[in-house]
Amino acid sequence: MKVAIIGSRGIPNQYGGFEELAEQLSVRLVQNGHEVTVYSPHHHPYTQAEYKGVRIIHKYDPEPRIGTVGQFFYDLFCVMDLHKRDFEVVLQLGYTSSAIWHGLIPKKMHVTTNMDGLEWKRSKYGKWVKKFLRWSEKTVAKHSHLMVADNPEIENYLQSLYVGQTVYIPYGAEIPKEYNPNILERYNVKPNEYHLILARFVPENNFETLLSGLSKSECSIPTLIIGNHQTSYGKQLKKRFTDKRLRFLDGIYDKEVINSLRHFSRMYFHGHSVGGTNPSLLEAMGCQSLICAHSNPFNKSILGENGFYFLDATDVATKVDRLHLDVKRDYSSWGRKNTSAVRDIYNWKVITEQYEIVLKQSILH
Numbered sequence: 001m002k003v004a005i006i007g008s009r010g011i012p013n014q015y016g017g018f019e020e021l022a023e024q025l026s027v028r029l030v031q032n033g034h035e036v037t038v039y040s041p042h043h044h045p046y047t048q049a050e051y052k053g054v055r056i057i058h059k060y061d062p063e064p065r066i067g068t069v070g071q072f073f074y075d076l077f078c079v080m081d082l083h084k085r086d087f088e089v090v091l092q093l094g095y096t097s098s099a100i101w102h103g104l105i106p107k108k109m110h111v112t113t114n115m116d117g118l119e120w121k122r123s124k125y126g127k128w129v130k131k132f133l134r135w136s137e138k139t140v141a142k143h144s145h146l147m148v149a150d151n152p153e154i155e156n157y158l159q160s161l162y163v164g165q166t167v168y169i170p171y172g173a174e175i176p177k178e179y180n181p182n183i184l185e186r187y188n189v190k191p192n193e194y195h196l197i198l199a200r201f202v203p204e205n206n207f208e209t210l211l212s213g214l215s216k217s218e219c220s221i222p223t224l225i226i227g228n229h230q231t232s233y234g235k236q237l238k239k240r241f242t243d244k245r246l247r248f249l250d251g252i253y254d255k256e257v258i259n260s261l262r263h264f265s266r267m268y269f270h271g272h273s274v275g276g277t278n279p280s281l282l283e284a285m286g287c288q289s290l291i292c293a294h295s296n297p298f299n300k301s302i303l304g305e306n307g308f309y310f311l312d313a314t315d316v317a318t319k320v321d322r323l324h325l326d327v328k329r330d331y332s333s334w335g336r337k338n339t340s341a342v343r344d345i346y347n348w349k350v351i352t353e354q355y356e357i358v359l360k361q362s363i364l365h
Contacts, residue, residue: 001034001359002086004109006078007093010040010058011051014253017171017279018093021114024172025091026054028352037087039078057081071097079104089359092144099136102143110362113144115158115166116276138162145362148355151276153297167358170302172348173282175339176259183260187224187249195223195320196265196289198258198280199272201234206271206294211241213316219324221266222247226258262287267308267323269316270299277302286342288335292319306334306341 005022013019026036030053038054040046041061049056059077063070075098082090083106090105092098092113105111115137141147141162148169149155155168181191195214199205214223222245229238229248238248252258262268268289272278273296281302284291293299295309310316323329344350 001029001356001363002088003029003034003036003091003359004082004085004087004089005036005038005091005093006082007075007098007114008038008040010044010046011038011054011056012046014045018114018116020279021171022093023051024348025352025355027052028348029356030054032352032356034356037085039081041074072100076101076104082106082109088363091355091359092140095136095140096133099139102140110145111143112146112148112359112362113140114148114150115141115154116150146358148358149276151298152301154276167354169351169354169358170346171277171279171282172346172351173279173286173342174348175286175342176255176263179260179263179287180256181260181264183257184264187247187261189222189224191264192266193221194265195221195267195269196226196261197223197269197271198226198262199270201227201229201231201237203233204272204274206273207233207237209294209310209313210269210271210316211237211243211246212313213310214246214320215241215243216313216317217320217324219320220245221324223269224249224261224265226250226252226261259283259287262289265289267292267320270294272299282342282346285338285346288332288339290323290331290334291338292316303338306337 005026008018008022009015011019011023013023022038026038029036036054037057039057039059042058043061043064059074059081061070061074063074079101087109089110089112092111094116095113141164144164147158147164147166149158149166150171152168155166158166184190197210201207224247226249228251262284268284268291270281270284270291270293273294276298281299291303292308292310293303295311308319310319
């Protein structure tokens with residue numbers, strides 16, 4: 001198969017979920033004998049034309065210069081470049097900024113789209129942006145040969161609205177081979193004596209609920225809050241929540257550091273409430289973290305009964321205080337079950353095999 005992957009910020013991953021998917025999938029598909037090309041922005045720090053056998057085509061991306069609207073131009077440049085190639089199938093990651101160019105994809109190429117989450121539900125978007133995102137979702141769903149949902153609830157949603165074929169393929173994660181407790185010294189914490197929040201500073205990640213609950217709790221141990229808090233929303237939160245137990249840290253992108261912090265935390269809070277399967281939830285599961293997740297169908301379909309859930313600040317405070325007092329209760333079985341799920345279900349090798357079947361099916365569709 002000759003495969004093109006569009007819609008990501010390039011490989012190797014320097015950004016997030018779609019980029020990790022693009023990297024893991026492309027490299028493994030090449031190892032399975034396929035020709036794979038990934039489109040990357042011109043400003044990506046990796047400037048080579050090939051990465052582990054994957055061809056990389058760098059296209060101009062004006063986003064750093066003109067902001068979010070630059071994504072639309074970047075997507076257009078990638079789509080127009082497809083006309084110069086002989087790809088059999090195009091794997092499109094997301095639809096937010098690509099839907100208006102969808103009709104320009106060469107008709108001879110079969111399109112499979114990973115539909116991401118319910119983007120139009122994100123609170124950061126206004127009324128007209130949400131309307132546009134609903135239109136984008138509908139347009140891409142209509143014109144894709146196949147749609148991929150990374151969460152069972154997203155699959156149900158797509159099947160209830162659109163006639164196109166939808167398949168469920170989960171996102172993946174890796175199980176770290178080891179953890180380094182010495183890393184904790186950098187942050188002045190000890191194993192099992194801190195909580196952890198790791199997320200982007202946006203309202204739908206339930207920061208206000210989590211920070212309110214942690215501030216109300218009687219537990220004295222600190223909470224490390226990792227992410228870019230220099231945004232306007234992040235600054236608002238820091239100004240409002242001044243409890244000394246809440247420690248705001250800048251984003252950390254070293255996997256060894258992040259995985260060790262996850263593994264040794266007393267409780268890992270996962271506040272994501274919009275969209276499908278969030279990669280950070282699977283990564284925490286792979287690290288055997290004790291997870292307290294926002295109570296919604298997306299998180300529950302992945303974590304199941306092997307974690308705590310919260311809906312409001314009182315839930316958060318209650319969970320923290322009970323865990324602090326109930327020192328004899330052993331939750332290690334939850335961690336083992338979560339790690340087993342990552343090994344058996346959310347395994348990149350297995351996921352690549354599933355994508356391989358789906359991409360071949362889309363050619364025959």
